[in-house]
Amino acid sequence: MPNHVQNCLVFSGKETIKKVISRLSKKEVTSLDDLSSREILDFNWILPPPSTKEELIQNYGKEYLNTEDSYIQPNKDKPWLDWYKWQVDNWGTKWNCYETYIHGNSIYFQTAWDIPKPIINKLAELLPDIPFNYMWAEEQNGYYCGKMDHNIESGGDGSGGGGEDQWVYFEEYSDEAYEMYNELWGFVFYKTVNHGKWVSEFSNNIFEVDGDMYDYDLNQADLEEAKEYHERYGSPFDEMIINAWKDTHADWLQEIGIKTIE
Numbered sequence: 001m002p003n004h005v006q007n008c009l010v011f012s013g014k015e016t017i018k019k020v021i022s023r024l025s026k027k028e029v030t031s032l033d034d035l036s037s038r039e040i041l042d043f044n045w046i047l048p049p050p051s052t053k054e055e056l057i058q059n060y061g062k063e064y065l066n067t068e069d070s071y072i073q074p075n076k077d078k079p080w081l082d083w084y085k086w087q088v089d090n091w092g093t094k095w096n097c098y099e100t101y102i103h104g105n106s107i108y109f110q111t112a113w114d115i116p117k118p119i120i121n122k123l124a125e126l127l128p129d130i131p132f133n134y135m136w137a138e139e140q141n142g143y144y145c146g147k148m149d150h151n152i153e154s155g156g157d158g159s160g161g162g163g164e165d166q167w168v169y170f171e172e173y174s175d176e177a178y179e180m181y182n183e184l185w186g187f188v189f190y191k192t193v194n195h196g197k198w199v200s201e202f203s204n205n206i207f208e209v210d211g212d213m214y215d216y217d218l219n220q221a222d223l224e225e226a227k228e229y230h231e232r233y234g235s236p237f238d239e240m241i242i243n244a245w246k247d248t249h250a251d252w253l254q255e256i257g258i259k260t261i262e
Helices: 015-026 052-058 085-091 116-128 176-187 221-231 237-248 250-255
Strands: 004-010 098-103 106-113 132-138 146-152 167-169 188-191 200-201 203-211 210-213
Touching: 085 116, 106 167, 116 132, 116 146, 132 176, 146 176
Parallel strands: none
Antiparallel strands: 004 106, 004 132, 098 106, 132 146, 146 167, 188 200, 203 210
16 A cells, blocks of 8 residues: 555646646547546556557667566556556656546646656646646655646746756645645644644644644544543543543643643
């Protein structure tokens, strides 16, 4: 199971999204309603793998030839292609995009382990007349986040698209990284008043800072302990979650100056 990266392409509006999908897929899109995930975005539209063995050897050499008879081969029409290595090297990620959907003026999708940087750079080349903003956040809270702005007024002329100078990698666990994670994953993080540390919320108000309510997620061990106690003694489950969390994290709460809710 890979770590998932949430990706987002932001355009000027839904009409622009229709134009982009039509251009990439080479099929006219008149409505965004009821489009399947693969009808919204497909990396094969942007950087397609070689269509023949001869093309593979001519353009890439023999590096990507599949020589293992037992190799798992999703591209059954191309049994000669080591699809895994080719996609990692040429897409930046081992799989095509997935969990793809449109919300507002944005296309959201996920990738496995890493961002599809070659795909985004190529997309900028294919859309020299259409500006867009690209953002990403890996599923580990605030760990690997960043953005790339494809501004057609500054280098987006199709001769390189989103150049290296337009890629911004946020410092791990920085304010910018947490804010990007919040925006893309939909989980909420709060910054403590006392020491400027970040904490996350899931469901239960369990402590306060200077009168403001904050939440924090239990780790799996805490949650299982609370569930077991609840089943054994019949205590209110929400109350048990709060108490189990407070007991487990009492030293940490005291360290950063947080007053627990009684």
